[in-house]
Amino acid sequence: MDVVIPLVFVGVLAAVVLVFLALTLVPAFRARQSRSLARAVGLELDPSIAARVERRLTLRARLGAVGALIGLAAGTALVLVGDLGFNAGAWLVNGGFFIGLGIGVSASSLVALDRPSEPTVRVARSRDITLSDYLAPHELIPTRILVVVAAALAPAVWLVPRDAVVLPALFPAAPLVALLAVGAAVVLEVGGRAVIARPAPAQTAEQLAWEDALRATALRQMLTAPLTLAGVSIIWSGFGALTLLPPSVGQIVLGITMPVLMTGLIVVAVLSIVSRPQRYFLRHLWPDLASPR
Amino acid sequence: MTLLTIDPGSATPPYEQLRAQVLAQIQSGELSAGVRLPTVRRLADDLGLAPNTVARTYRELEQAGVVETRGRNGTFVALSPDAAARGAQEAAVAFVARLRALGIPETEARDYLDAAWQS
Numbered sequence: 582m583d584v585v586i587p588l589v590f591v592g593v594l595a596a597v598v599l600v601f602l603a604l605t606l607v608p609a610f611r612a613r614q615s616r617s618l619a620r621a622v623g624l625e626l627d628p629s630i631a632a633r634v635e636r637r638l639t640l641r642a643r644l645g646a647v648g649a650l651i652g653l654a655a656g657t658a659l660v661l662v663g664d665l666g667f668n669a670g671a672w673l674v675n676g677g678f679f680i681g682l683g684i685g686v687s688a689s690s691l692v693a694l695d696r697p698s699e700p701t702v703r704v705a706r707s708r709d710i711t712l713s714d715y716l717a718p719h720e721l722i723p724t725r726i727l728v729v730v731a732a733a734l735a736p737a738v739w740l741v742p743r744d745a746v747v748l749p750a751l752f753p754a755a756p757l758v759a760l761l762a763v764g765a766a767v768v769l770e771v772g773g774r775a776v777i778a779r780p781a782p783a784q785t786a787e788q789l790a791w792e793d794a795l796r797a798t799a800l801r802q803m804l805t806a807p808l809t810l811a812g813v814s815i816i817w818s819g820f821g822a823l824t825l826l827p828p829s830v831g832q833i834v835l836g837i838t839m840p841v842l843m844t845g846l847i848v849v850a851v852l853s854i855v856s857r858p859q860r861y862f863l864r865h866l867w868p869d870l871a872s873p874r
Numbered sequence: 875m876t877l878l879t880i881d882p883g884s885a886t887p888p889y890e891q892l893r894a895q896v897l898a899q900i901q902s903g904e905l906s907a908g909v910r911l912p913t914v915r916r917l918a919d920d921l922g923l924a925p926n927t928v929a930r931t932y933r934e935l936e937q938a939g940v941v942e943t944r945g946r947n948g949t950f951v952a953l954s955p956d957a958a959a960r961g962a963q964e965a966a967v968a969f970v971a972r973l974r975a976l977g978i979p980e981t982e983a984r985d986y987l988d989a990a991w992q993s
Contacts, residue, residue: 696922697922700882700883700922701882701922702879702880702881702882702883703879703880703920703921703922704877704878704879704880704921705877705878705880705912705917705920705921706876706877706878706912706920707876707877707878707895707896707899707904707905707911707912708876708905708909708910708911708912709909709910709911709912709913709948778916780916780919780920781920782919782920782922783920786877789877
């Protein structure tokens, strides 16, 4: 039973990824993806750029899907080999999927390079750029903090008495998910810097802006895994830490932290919707092009 | 947005196009003191130039005192436009004083300056 449910989950995820991979073969789907991205990032999809954007998005979708499938397979193999329990099994599969997706997306940005074939006018940015030029502070900073907190809280699970009611759900799931969150954060920090360090050959400012758009969206995809995994790990480890307190104190702490946590999540979600973080790079790097469309 | 444009068809050498644009952005305040410039390799790749061309530009800007290299941390904008102008004025005064000491007339000194500018 502990293994069967994660395996059903694996099957569903793999099927979704395969359908998505098949859709990348359909020209109409690829064109729609490009138009959808243009609307999201707030840039005009000029015909001279459309083919380039479509090619890059397709490559990203395919390498991301392949990475996700490999991560899924690796997670599944570990679930089958080890006796990890339901929670750990499900999140190992989930973590493998997202980390694999992040590595695939990062690889697609590293592979893709559209160099002009002949000498031509070239434009480049005159200052150095970093991750914080592409990712909004309210996304990047909380992610880094959550990963550190998850890694710091995970050992608390080892202190929970072995006969505690919650232990089967927490161990080894919470420390394992914290470990996956750290791995995903490494993919973001190392892979993300590698993506940014890649040359961005462009003949016009519009091409450079689109290059930034593609990089920003790739980095935001890579951010999903550490954010989600760290959040889950903190909740589990937090429950573990609560069991170490006397029951009456634990209930009070839980009564305070849960509403605060839920409110915080709602505030962050609303902020994300209102501030349109997918256009952060545009407002930050291309204020002239950013319009309230 | 602080952009650099290199036109391979221009009569002006690429390193001079690059130097003039970086200097203009620093003097106009678009690139402020402390801002890190792209690495030589990155800028060369982006602009389709040889790394030596970009390195030469950075070297000349560093000699002019407008950028500074901080070891492996990279190249940074060093001075405010006023300070750069002061540095240029000091260099000009030193140049004239040296040529006067050598007994070089003004017209010949200008020829040397033009030749150095073109090299």
